[in-house]
Amino acid sequence: MADVAAPPYRVIPIIPALKPGAMEGVKPFIAGDKINTAIGFPGELVADWHDKAIAKMGELLAKYRSLKVYMDACVHCGACADKCHYFIGTQDPKNMPVARQDLMRSVYRRYFTLPGKLFPKLVGARDLTREVLDEWYSYFHQCSECRRCSVFCPYGIDTAEVTMAAREILDAVGYGQKYSNEIIGKVHRIGNNLGLPGPALRDTLEGLEEDVKDATGIDVRFPIDVKGADVLLITPSADFFAEPHIDSLVGYAKVFHATGTSWTLSSMASEAGNFGMFIGNYEQLRSIALRIREVALELGVKRIVVGECGHAWRVAYSFWNTLTGVGDGAEAGDHFAQLLQKQLDHRYKQPTHICEFTWDAIERGLLRFDKSKNDRHIITFHDSCNVARGSRMGDFAGGQFEIPRNIIKAVANNFYEMSPETTREQTFCCGGGGGLLTDDLIDLRVKGALPRMEVLQQVVDEHGVNFMATICAICKAQFTKVLPIYGFDRRLVGGVHQLVSNAIILGDN
Amino acid sequence: MATIEVGGKTYETDEEGYLVNLSDWDADVANHIATTENITMTDQHWEVINFLREYFEEYQIAPAVRVLTKAIGKKLGADKGTSEYLYALYPYGPGKQACKIAGLPKPTGCV
Numbered sequence: 001m002a003d004v005a006a007p008p009y010r011v012i013p014i015i016p017a018l019k020p021g022a023m024e025g026v027k028p029f030i031a032g033d034k035i036n037t038a039i040g041f042p043g044e045l046v047a048d049w050h051d052k053a054i055a056k057m058g059e060l061l062a063k064y065r066s067l068k069v070y071m072d073a074c075v076h077c078g079a080c081a082d083k084c085h086y087f088i089g090t091q092d093p094k095n096m097p098v099a100r101q102d103l104m105r106s107v108y109r110r111y112f113t114l115p116g117k118l119f120p121k122l123v124g125a126r127d128l129t130r131e132v133l134d135e136w137y138s139y140f141h142q143c144s145e146c147r148r149c150s151v152f153c154p155y156g157i158d159t160a161e162v163t164m165a166a167r168e169i170l171d172a173v174g175y176g177q178k179y180s181n182e183i184i185g186k187v188h189r190i191g192n193n194l195g196l197p198g199p200a201l202r203d204t205l206e207g208l209e210e211d212v213k214d215a216t217g218i219d220v221r222f223p224i225d226v227k228g229a230d231v232l233l234i235t236p237s238a239d240f241f242a243e244p245h246i247d248s249l250v251g252y253a254k255v256f257h258a259t260g261t262s263w264t265l266s267s268m269a270s271e272a273g274n275f276g277m278f279i280g281n282y283e284q285l286r287s288i289a290l291r292i293r294e295v296a297l298e299l300g301v302k303r304i305v306v307g308e309c310g311h312a313w314r315v316a317y318s319f320w321n322t323l324t325g326v327g328d329g330a331e332a333g334d335h336f337a338q339l340l341q342k343q344l345d346h347r348y349k350q351p352t353h354i355c356e357f358t359w360d361a362i363e364r365g366l367l368r369f370d371k372s373k374n375d376r377h378i379i380t381f382h383d384s385c386n387v388a389r390g391s392r393m394g395d396f397a398g399g400q401f402e403i404p405r406n407i408i409k410a411v412a413n414n415f416y417e418m419s420p421e422t423t424r425e426q427t428f429c430c431g432g433g434g435g436l437l438t439d440d441l442i443d444l445r446v447k448g449a450l451p452r453m454e455v456l457q458q459v460v461d462e463h464g465v466n467f468m469a470t471i472c473a474i475c476k477a478q479f480t481k482v483l484p485i486y487g488f489d490r491r492l493v494g495g496v497h498q499l500v501s502n503a504i505i506l507g508d509n
Numbered sequence: 510m511a512t513i514e515v516g517g518k519t520y521e522t523d524e525e526g527y528l529v530n531l532s533d534w535d536a537d538v539a540n541h542i543a544t545t546e547n548i549t550m551t552d553q554h555w556e557v558i559n560f561l562r563e564y565f566e567e568y569q570i571a572p573a574v575r576v577l578t579k580a581i582g583k584k585l586g587a588d589k590g591t592s593e594y595l596y597a598l599y600p601y602g603p604g605k606q607a608c609k610i611a612g613l614p615k616p617t618g619c620v
Contacts, residue, residue, distance in 0.1 A: 029524045178524075183617050193618030200568035207576055238619040241573040242604065243592055245619075273619060309619075437619060439525060439605070473619035481602070490596075 022092040029178040042174030049173040080149035089447030097149035140166040144434035146385035164280025179438035192237035192271035229264035235307025236473035251497025272312035278435035293324040302345040310472030314390035374412035377467040383427035384472035411503040432478030534612030
């Protein structure tokens with residue numbers, strides 16, 4: 001590991017001094033031939049990349065009206081400038097959201113607007129040169145698509161969509177990112193982002209059954225590929241593999257056990273994550289989502305529940321309906337989507353977040369807890385960006401903020417909020433979202449975590465907080481790695497259902 | 510493609526120093542990779558590496574951290590079956606760092 005140091009905390013709140021060029025040339029590994037061609041992209045940067053990139057940009061502008069509006073609407077008011085965690089942490093002015101978007105906007109002006117075609121210099125229009133393309137690769141991989149800046153934009157420009165479009169153009173010319181593209185290949189080939197084959201998954205689940213039996217004396221099952229089960233649980237594959245993720249998986253299983261729910265996992269759809277969204281590629285987004293439909297139809301489940309994964313919940317809540325027919329919105333001619341809509345039980349929300357499932361069971365009095373089992377934890381909650389700003393839970397506005405907090409308060413006694421400018425819809429990204437959770441970007445990840453670490457430090461100092469709960473596999477992995485660099489214990493981060501697991505009372509006693 | 514040379518033998522690696530061909534792996538290259546990770550291999554380190562390779566041979570993937578801690582605990586005693594023990598041996602995380610030394614592919618995804 002390279003020597004990575006945490007930047008010093010700021011006196012909050014201040015706008016950081018600019019360090020032009022601070023992150024120039026910082027970039028993740030480029031995807032190679034094998035990885036790219038496996039998922040239908042050119043193996044390497046194509047010879048006619050300039051024309052192909054401009055053609056792709058034209059295609060996206062025609063397909064997504066939103067993108068064209070975002071290119072035209074910005075008035076450079078600066079409201080977004082200091083809202084990005086990567087700008088705050090790196091002080092590189094090109095990490096100001098407005099400046100990042102202008103990397104694309106300047107090219108848009110040159111090729112798609114009349115003034116830019118006639119008088120490029122007067123309107124800040126630029127040719128798409130190799131230097132510009134490299135700059136795109138670097139800075140569009142210093143954005144985690146978290147959309148915090150969009151909350152502050154008076155025009156509602158969704159910066160994440162600009163980043164997604166840029167990455168889509170880069171992939172179209174064979175200039176994609178290794179981390180995301182390798183993972184997309186694995187999800188198709190093996191069934192999950194980790195590359196965990198069925199037998200290893202089964203072995204891990206059997207081990208968990210033993211562990212829970214040893215710890216509680218109760219036979220809690222972790223069923224897989226069970227035809228006729230009521231609930232299909234779709235969860236990030238990190239839940240089967242990593243710490244602290246796996247503790248939340250144990251929590252889900254205990255909730256299903258205690259509520260008498262018939263449920264199953266799937267070896268083929270053993271992944272909630274959908275990196276198709278991170279690279280802005282609709283075809284990948286859809287084909288990754290379709291695995292879930294295929295499995296749901298095959299197993300005949302009545303209900304689909306999604307585990308603790310931030311961007312997966314955004315995809316599930318916001319896009320599964322039209323992508324796959326989970327929920328309403330399938331096209332009349334889409335036979336399998338129609339079939340799935342008929343099969344699912346619409347007395348339940350489709351899909352359901354695991355937090356909605358657990359909170360509903362708590363409200364109906366189906367679960368009992370010994371809250372003192374969590375007394376060693378002084379807890380705060382980190383809202384994950386894709387849940388906070390890209391989805392909802394429950395049947396009231398802000399349910400995605402309240403429901404996870406309600407669960408924590410139902411299972412534990414000590415809970416403190418972090419500073420309100422950094423939670424709920426204004427939450428800061430963990431620093432590793434949007435396809436950036438890779439070791440080759442560790443310096444960026446550490447710097448991007450700065451604003452979250454600063455406010456975490458406040459509640460640690462004021463209230464002795466020693467547990468930051470979250471509902472996203474990326475947040476958990478990112479913080480596990482970054483917390484020690486800021487002087488915290490890596491086990492300070494964990495899942496909401498990890499706390500549920502600690503306190504839930506199983507059996508009759 | 511990057512390579513490393515140990516004792517006159519050349520090993521192909523990826524950008525991050527993971528071996529490309531699993532069958533290339535031997536104790537010499539393991540010791541070499543460990544050095545670049547600032548780790549001095551002891552018997553305790555080797556116990557983990559050997560288990561990782563056995564598990565990989567059967568399942569085509571490195572074991573989950575919990576599977577690893579449990580297996581080490583069974584073999585070497587409960588006090589060693591903890592993630593603290595593994596992190597003490599492999600500070601950058603037993604998943605990735607130990608896999609690299611064991612010549613196994615890097616676990617990908619949200620880990």
